[in-house]
Amino acid sequence: MSGESATSANSGSPKPPGTGRLGRLLQRSEAARGLSLLSPTLLIMFIGVAVPFGILIVMSFWTQIGFGFDTSPTVANYENFGERPIYGALLKRSLWMSSAATAATVLLCYPMAYFVAFHIHRNKMIWIVLITLPFWTSYLLRVFAWKVVLGYEGVINSALMTLGLIKAPLEFLLYSQSAVVITLAHAWAAFAILPMYVSLEKIDKSLLEAATDLGDGPVRRFLRITLPLSMPGVISASLLIFIPTTGDYITPALLGGPDGAMIGNLIQKQFGAINNWPMGATLSIILMLSIAAIALVFMFVTNFVRKRIS
Amino acid sequence: MSSQSxxxxxxxxxxxxxxxFLIVLYVPVLFLPLFSFNDSIYVKFxxxxxxxxxxxxxxxxxxxxAALMNSVRVGVTTSIIATGFGVFAAKAIIRYRIPGRGPLVGFIMLPLVVPGIIFGVALLVLLSQLGVPLSLYTVTIGHVIVCLPxxxxxxxxxxEGFDPSVEEASADLGENAWWTFWRVTFPIVFPGILASLLLTFTVSFDEFIMAFFLSGSDPTLPMYIWGQLRFPKEFPSILAMASIILLVSFIVVFIGQWINRDAQATTLANEEDK
Structure with a gap:
């Protein structure tokens, strides 16, 4: 969203004459003025993001001794990760579960984004606000709501039993991987719709008219024009959901149970009950690296496919 | 025209x-108020x-x-700081040609995408290495980073929606940069500032992961709720609390989005023109 706006705004560039020495100095170069306006934010993000990341990387090479650290660098934590299958299994499961959630979200949200982009002509903003409203509200409480819905004696089970459709509660609803996937897909829907909506909205409608005039039916028209042109939105939606959900912690903690635990829960335990911070740092780094690797491969493959098609 | 129609x-x-889609989006959340008025400690039909x-x-x-006051204090501080920095950052990003803008903006927007747990533990590690005790201040630091994007x-x-020539005119008429900002730029972007204050307050007020790793002995409201979730007999009161929080959040966010709607509409219209 921001990248979009950043490129479009390159045009206007005022250069009001400065008054005072500092003003003149600052206004001498546009880049310097821009950077000086941006610098407080950059500084905060540097201190709050880049520095902690650096320390996290350093710490992943330390060892926990009791309540202190042995700071002599070692790759023991990374070897540990390779040797104990539980780590790899949890990571694989997290990646799989968030892939499933991503696929579900994108598939279910695409028609909605399409609907708002092509079939809503008045009051578009109300639709956008309605769709994105839940996203701004408490993630914890939205996950809690799903616990109420899916619980052993929750909404679905008790409703089905009251109606006499089932005798005993369905146990697979809560504390399972599917519960986590459903909740993740629901919680991140707004995030998926926005980028897809923007790229659908940008499609030049005259292309669709041209396709119709040249004899394409609705299905062919969609497959040959709308879908390829909206792919950038689909790709960014996929990444925007896949990356944060892989490291999600609340949903698996509340709804996952032992079968639905994800790598985020393990990382939290290293900083909590297990009290092995360097291992937690190592797991965080490995998580980030695997997410980055998968995101890069995904982008590469989709780009490749897109080029082959067009 | 016929093909258009x-x-x-x-x-x-x-x-x-x-x-x-809209029903499914809202219904799970609506069960919370429904059961919060139910005369039973069991959440079931x-x-x-x-x-x-x-x-x-x-x-x-x-x-x-106490938890509510903590959350409000953190939320107000966070929204003011994040919005204050955000105004200048947004202006810099839109108005000036900055070398390496793409990567810089990408860097600033990282907290939107990177899993919260990573930021939480990274900040926790930094603060503990610096010997900073965990408190509401450390939670605020975490929330500012989450809210800035x-x-x-x-x-x-x-x-994007406002014409830079208005600022130029002010400068040409002899105002200095400071007064141009207060008398021209600020009134025009004011709805955006208000929207940003409301939205970042809500994000901070509802934020859990950063608070989970960075709070000391004073819990924020989400932290307090998290602590109560272990006790099944507390479920109804959590439902009541959740209903109030969600209702207030929905209203605040709706107002925020509504104030800012014409700016967003302009952006969407611009997208259409392209």
Missing amino acids: YIRRPNRPLQVYAAI PLTGFTTQWYVELFHREPVW FAIATMIPRF
């Missing part, structure tokens, strides 16, 4: 789908009777008020 004619299945006792009980609970993203359409 052919493309734009209503699509019945899609309309039904959109309606179902059939409903047994109407009561407001869970709300009354909540009202008399000391720790709830939201503030900037809210403000960017505002700056």
